[in-house]
Amino acid sequence: MYHQPRYDPYESSELFEDGTSARPLPEGTVARGQLRVDTALYAGKDANGEHVSAFPFPITADVLTRGQQRYNAYCAPCHGLSGYGNGMIVERGFSPPSSFHTDRLRNAPVGYYYDVITNGFGRMYSYASRIQPGDRWAIVAYIRALQLSQNASVNDLSPEERQQLQGSQQQGSQPQETQP
Known part of the structure; x- marks a missing residue:
């Protein structure tokens, strides 16, 4: 049983008329778990190729809690906990990454962030093999929450919330009374 008859991939064989040991995959074959027809979910782009x-x-x-966990693990070392681009790598002498709080990035569509996480940008390498698509979207949601938290104004509140504030x-x- 130690020596079993078998063929290595692409080994020649007289088994089939074309001399190969295996059959070619039928056209259009998709590996299990790799059917990704929803381009918005898996690429962050619409049918025209524009960022969603x-x-x-x-x-x-x-989703926001998961995004915060993934952001803290993968993004905070460079971008910092609050997204200003002042993470630990900057303290170690590396160039600072972009702050998420610039007008350009605050106005960028969410698909842009997903695309950057997936494919990388500048010195940032791709995280496609490290972060699953759902977690990439969770990180994007958390980045949007960071942006809102750092750039909110009183005018963003409802009248009831303003009154409560x-x-x-x-x-x-008001001064607090202290007891002797």
Whole structure:
């Protein structure tokens, strides 16, 4: 049983008329798990090849939590925890990456970020083999949350939220009585 009859890949054989040991794959064969017809989900682009401006699935608190975990693991060493491009690599002497808080990147469509994570950009290498597509989208959602958190204004709040904020500020500015 130690020596079994077998053929190595591309080894010649008299088994088939064309002299090969294996049959060619039928045209259009797709490996299991590799059928990716949803270009928005797997490429971040629409049918015209433009970056999508909307997420291909609903963003929930769980997606944001997952995005934060993946961002902290893969992105924060370079981009920093708050996305300003001041991560540990900069402290070690490397060139700083782009800040997510510039006007250009705040206005970029979400598909752009997905494309950069997938294919790399500048000195950033591709993460396609390291981060699954769903996690790439979760990171993009978290980057959008970072951008909102660093660039929010009071005018973004609803009237009820503004009133609540003003009430909490007034309570915080009143002197507290101390007991002897």
